[in-house]
Amino acid sequence: MQNILEALPEAVYTTDANGLITLYNKAAVELWGNSPELGKSEFCGSWKLYWPDGTPLPHADARWQWRCADDGDHFILTWSESGGPPVDRQTDGAGFGTLLARATVSGQLGGEISRDWKPEGLSIRPMVARNSLSVQRSED
Numbered sequence: 001m002q003n004i005l006e007a008l009p010e011a012v013y014t015t016d017a018n019g020l021i022t023l024y025n026k027a028a029v030e031l032w033g034n035s036p037e038l039g040k041s042e043f044c045g046s047w048k049l050y051w052p053d054g055t056p057l058p059h060a061d062a063r064w065q066w067r068c069a070d071d072g073d074h075f076i077l078t079w080s081e082s083g084g085p086p087v088d089r090q091t092d093g094a095g096f097g098t099l100l101a102r103a104t105v106s107g108q109l110g111g112e113i114s115r116d117w118k119p120e121g122l123s124i125r126p127m128v129a130r131n132s133l134s135v136q137r138s139e140d
Contacts, residue, residue, distance in 0.1 A: 010104055051084040053091075074111075074127050081121035090117045101126065109133070 005012050005025035011032075013024035021041045029035050049057040091098075101124065105111040111128030 009108075050095075051081070053085055053087065055085050057084060073130060075130055075133055076125065076127045078123065078125050080123040084121060086119045087117050087122060088119070090115075 002023065002025075005023065008025060009027060011025065011028035011030070013028050014022050016022050016039075020039050021036050022038060024036070051057050101113055105113050105126040105128060109128040109132045111126055111132070113127075114125045116123040116125075
């Protein structure tokens with residue numbers, strides 16, 4: 001699995017059921033600026049997290065839900081946040097996370113991103129064509 005993750009140019013990490021990081025690639029280390037200790041660091045290697053309104057989000061309070069789907073031609077991921085301050089407006093979309101998501105999903109993978117600003121939290125749904133998600137192996 002580590003070899004597959006290292007082949008990806010995007011930052012990727014996994015967690016166990018308790019939210020402890022179990023695996024990550026070099027691109028994640030470059031994005032985070034640190035190398036979290038496996039099995040001990042929670043949820044995310046990021047140094048700081050923020051709610052959509054800019055309020056600091058303590059790692060212990062982070063509540064995310066991921067759902068993956070495949071309609072045959074597209075890979076669809078739904079990311080939902082909850083438990084934070086009420087979302088009362090849509091932001092201008094110029095934050096780091098939004099810009100990174102657009103660069104990756106739209107720019108690199110040719111996909112689309114939809115966002116749903118609900119009072120209980122933001123829901124983001126990137127969708128990309130399956131044929132844009134392939135691992136290229138380097139010649140040894």
